[in-house]
Amino acid sequence: ESIMRAGKLWLYEDDTRTHLAAGGSLGGLRYHAGNQWESRQILLRNTGQEIIRNLACWWMDLMRNAWYADPALWAEMQALAPMEEAKLSQPRPYTPPVASVFDEYSAVYTNRGHSITQPLLAQSRHAFARMGAPYGQYFLDDVLAGRVAGRLLVLQNPWVMNAEQRRQLKQAVADKFVLWCHAPAVLDPVQGVTLAASQELTGFALTRLEGETSPETVQATARGRELGLPAEWAVRKNTPLLFAVQTTPTDEVLACWPDGAAAVVLRGKALFCASPQLPRELLRLAARQAGVHLYTDDECVLYSDGVNILVHATKEGPVTLRLPQASMLSDAINGQPLTSTAQTTLRLDLRFGETRIVRLHP
DSSP states (O other): OHHHHTTOOOEEEEOOOOGGGGSSTTTTOSOOOSSHHHHHHHHHHHHHHHHHTTOEEEEOOGGGOOTTOOHHHHHHHHHTHHHHHHHHHSOOOOOOSEEEEEOHHHHHTOSSOHHHHIIIIIIHHHHHHTSSSOEEEEEHHHHHTTOOOOSEEEEOOOOBOOHHHHHHHHHHTTTSEEEEESOTTOEETTTEEOHHHHHHHHSOEEEEOOSSSOOOEEEEOHHHHHTTOOSEEEOOTTOOSOEEEEOOTTOEEEEEOTTSOEEEEEETTEEEEOSSOOOHHHHHHHHHHHTOOOSOSSOEEEEEOSSEEEEEESSSEEEEEEEEEEEEEEETTTOOBSOSSOEEEEEEEEOTTOEEEEEEEO
16 A cells, blocks of 8 residues: 555566466475365455455466466456456545554564564464455555554554654554554664653553563453453464563553563553464454444455455355445446345355455445
8 A cells, every 4th residue: 555655556466376286397386276166266356355455466377387277267357347447437545444554664673583573564464354344554654654544553563763753653643543563662773772762652661571481372351352352362482572561550451471461451542462463353453442344243354445345255154244334235246236225234155265246335
């Protein structure tokens, strides 16, 4: 989304390992679609969400291994043409209510940080896509410049910030709900480690966890479970630079480290998660606190631009969509109506791995 904000077009190269990747010179790859139907659902999911987000893509036959040498796959590209043409005829920006915010500058300071960056920056995309609300991906620079309009800002790695950047960020988030992640602004490029600067920015005082071994789980409190958090979630073994949150009497402690120190705290218009792992349920909780509309309570991959809703089933069974307003509904691909009257909910009975795209007609 930051690329689009800069007036550029983001072009994806989709080299999905279709069912045809089972053979050829790269045959035997561990991950590939099991059959033609699975390949078509994956490509429908990928290309559909690119249309929703105003992105471009090409399908890349990696190393000429004929992964796309099946006319049935190209039928999905043709089937998506009406949805794409409708978007081109009535263009509108993609302005999702949730922002996943990444800081390039802080990443430069990271050395041997895989136990933090893998869950916090890479694997978290799984949780964002499954939270039930659309999200966008932005650089921190866009937040500092006031170019991100989301209700919920998830600040994943602003670890290294100078005084001016901290001032800009504090001003930029003043009217937002913020999920602070892991260790915001704990390092100043000149002063070095400074927990006081972190507290001045976020309002949360931190204490560094000490000891020969780092905790490997975060455990939800009774209040956290009441608000939907899982009973516990894992933290990678030997994760460096972990913190506990110093609480105030009005805080709601939602999860703790094994020694009882606060790990997830809700305070006013902010959540602090000291764990590098972001469970889907935590993102959903933050979204509810921010007033973000959640399209479903069921686990699935979901993208929406407010007109089209793409759902990709991560398990077998129904997905019930909850719409922002009563709407007539149709299949975005074939145009067939799904309802005869305006509805506020829609149940989709899906196979594991199936992709459906619904169009709203308010």
